[in-house]
Amino acid sequence: MEKKCSQYNLETISAFVDKELGPKQLDKFACHVETCEACRLVVDQLQGIKEAFKSAAEDEMKSIDSQVFLSSVTAKSFNRKPAIFEKLKEYLSPKPILKIATIAVILGFSLMYFRQPGINGIGPSAIVNSVDTNMSSVMIIETIETKHTIIWFTET
Amino acid sequence: MLRSANTITLAIFFFTICFLTQAAMAGGNVNTGVRVIHASSGPQFIDPGLRDIVPELKSVFRYTSYRLIKQKSMNLNRNQQGKVNLPGNRTLVVTPTKIKGKRIQYSININKAGQRIFNTQVSLKNNSSITIGGPKFKKGYLLFNISGRK
Numbered sequence: 485m486e487k488k489c490s491q492y493n494l495e496t497i498s499a500f501v502d503k504e505l506g507p508k509q510l511d512k513f514a515c516h517v518e519t520c521e522a523c524r525l526v527v528d529q530l531q532g533i534k535e536a537f538k539s540a541a542e543d544e545m546k547s548i549d550s551q552v553f554l555s556s557v558t559a560k561s562f563n564r565k566p567a568i569f570e571k572l573k574e575y576l577s578p579k580p581i582l583k584i585a586t587i588a589v590i591l592g593f594s595l596m597y598f599r600q601p602g603i604n605g606i607g608p609s610a611i612v613n614s615v616d617t618n619m620s621s622v623m624i625i626e627t628i629e630t631k632h633t634i635i636w637f638t639e640t
Numbered sequence: 641m642l643r644s645a646n647t648i649t650l651a652i653f654f655f656t657i658c659f660l661t662q663a664a665m666a667g668g669n670v671n672t673g674v675r676v677i678h679a680s681s682g683p684q685f686i687d688p689g690l691r692d693i694v695p696e697l698k699s700v701f702r703y704t705s706y707r708l709i710k711q712k713s714m715n716l717n718r719n720q721q722g723k724v725n726l727p728g729n730r731t732l733v734v735t736p737t738k739i740k741g742k743r744i745q746y747s748i749n750i751n752k753a754g755q756r757i758f759n760t761q762v763s764l765k766n767n768s769s770i771t772i773g774g775p776k777f778k779k780g781y782l783l784f785n786i787s788g789r790k
Binding site for chain 1: 693
């Protein structure tokens with residue numbers, strides 16, 4: 485049966501192998517591992533796995549042609565359509581009622597955009613922006629029923 | 641996928657139509673009408689050509705006679721002056737200066753003996769009119785009804 489260390493767990497040993505322990509803990513564990521057979525065994529196993537992964541990754545990297553990889557990534561980036569359009573299309577395509585609603589909303593906003601305030605409202609027939617005269621008095625009148633605008637000036 | 645693209649294209653088409661219509665309307669001519677009215681307290685008379693406006697004037701003024709003494713219709717471009725000769729050596733000059741939404745901005749001048757005596761800037765509702773009055777004329781007063789249609 486395999487021996488098990490009562491002082492250090494697998495997490496600490498893994499941190500030691502990955503050189504992630506603090507200086508104080510590192511010294512303490514390094515001393516311990518010299519005398520603890522169980523820990524040394526685990527350290528050897530973890531280092532073996534680490535080395536195996538490292539060499540496998542290096543082999544894989546050597547087999548990749550960097551130019552081919554770069555052009556492939558670039559092509560994918562350019563061919564990718566904007567996510568917002570993709571989502572919009574997904575949203576619209578299966579539900580015809582939503583299409584109509586979308587058109588209605590867009591048309592509504594268009595009409596709101598082009599509509600000016602006071603067009604259909606009961607505003608005065610004319611808005612007097614300015615009056616410039618040498619006359620003694622000027623009156624601006626608005627009729628009650630149709631809001632017809634009248635400017636009356638007294639000629640001296 | 642293709643149907644969605646068509647929907648978006650249709651919406652853009654409608655928006656473009658709205659925009660182009662607006663742009664076309666903004667750049668068009670303005671049909672400007674001027675009616676010169678003589679209002680007095682003489683025998684009751686309403687000119688047939690003033691039937692649309694007299695009830696409005698009667699709601700404000702106490703005159704009993706409204707006579708149309710001159711009428712002129714002009715098709716004016718933006719910033720183009722339209723002149724109307726008035727009684728008493730006066731001239732009325734109307735100039736559409738801007739079209740904003742459904743209102744036409746006018747500069748209205750009244751000149752007397754070559755001198756400007758009155759100027760106003762108004763934003764007239766499309767297919768509507770404004771009345772300017774005040775100058776004395778033949779025991780009554782002159783009123784100028786200015787209408788605009790784009």
